Amino acid sequence: MSTELRDLMKTAPLHQQIAETIRGEIQTGSLPTGSRLPSEHALAQRFGVSRGTIRQARASLRADGTIAGSQGRRLAVNRPQLTQSLTELLSFSAWTESLGKTPTSIVIESGVTGADEECAEMLELQTGSTVFHVTRVRLADNAPLMIERTAFAPVLIEPLSTIDLADSSIYAELDKHGISVASARHLLSAFAATKVDARHLGLTTGAPLLRVQRVGYSLHGEPLEWSDDRYRGDQINFGIENSSVVSGVVRRMSNQEN
Amino acid sequence: MSTELRDLMKTAPLHQQIAETIRGEIQTGSLPTGSRLPSEHALAQRFGVSRGTIRQARASLRADGTIAGSQGRRLAVNRPQLTQSLTELLSFSAWTESLGKTPTSIVIESGVTGADEECAEMLELQTGSTVFHVTRVRLADNAPLMIERTAFAPVLIEPLSTIDLADSSIYAELDKHGISVASARHLLSAFAATKVDARHLGLTTGAPLLRVQRVGYSLHGEPLEWSDDRYRGDQINFGIENSSVVSGVVRRMSNQEN
DNA sequence: GAGTGGTCTAGACCACTCG
């Protein structure tokens, strides 16, 4: 029944605590990469729980790629993964801070405008609908890394009007209003810097930029924001980790034919 | 006990069949985006299985982001996702074919060479170890899309020597030898075309390319291949889908400082 | 053939949501 464990940390469910414990053992090296995990039976005895609970814990470790295996064989510990929370991926501020650098912004332009065709399609609005538009240069330790052009859905105009766009994380501020981006779609491509891009990023026109176009959605699937972010190609890259189990990435051809 | 279902397709486990059935209903629109799924109890009755089996089916639908929800509320159907299997992501041939186009290759160079420092590190070898190197231009319907420089681990030299590199999918061929890439790491960046890149892709020097550096690993975590793929920036982009649950993507800064 | 993970059941209790 594992009363000891249950008493220690009452909040989290058992299977989650067990998953965390195993994750910890992998991180400290007691379970090195390539080694095999104890059997489900052994783990069930060790933690004093049923096999079902162990399987739940292992499901979460499999889902994030920490372990892998197949029927009849003991599960193996994988290489450590490089993953980042969605918040860090979306928020330049959160990401920069997680690297120990100071994020700043220069607001080039902001205000309410009518949505152009592309923006309207992405935000699932009528062309010309009122959106809140912001163009910012984002810097880490005062070095310009990215230029960001974002349009926010009409429902966000009200809360956004009270935010200081220059130095705060928009996501952190929206969070306080109970609004958060639960999922997103990103489109990565290579792009030649325009004159404007180049000037703001300290590059020459035509320099290669990594372009990330993205739509952020609420928990209910409503589009909240549409953004065109252009990163200095010489400074930023994106890492993607896939296993044959989990794969959320797609290579696509641009639609300039047929 | 659901003998009908079990008899219909004996191979796949019940929970997988149920997940597929629900996926189908979402795709055909009987369960539209935003609608709520029937309760676990109702589904258990409908399919004649226990609640545990339904929960297994739903776990797989949650894992790939098809549905989402929280305790006490009925689960909601998400927007359709764009995902691609790892095979399609790795294999230019498989991907091109899935788009109804004909993949071809022009082999620029191939043969056994010594691994340079970067290659050796990626494949976890000693610098100078013998690897099999291939440089190919990849075309879809005769249009050049990508130039690919791949180094294969020593264990693959033997099987690769029998393959016709010009027109076959290396992955499909290796599969026949029982070798497959089970997971991979990708690094995406923007890159200015070199003179060589430009000539082979029909671009001007300095044109923006989408560069994908990747390492492919076997099921046991051994590196099998290291590749530097450069896509025409005007033709190819990568789509990434994330939810706050699953996220395998990371933004990184290049390591040209401290 | 022993061990192991994959599947499935039937039932219990709890926390949360909703009207």
Add this chain to the structure above:
DNA sequence: GAGTGGTCTAGACCACTCG
């Protein structure tokens, strides 16, 4: 307070792996 999903148990059978 009824409905719903989250957690957990105890036990069963099966397919696969390994020596």
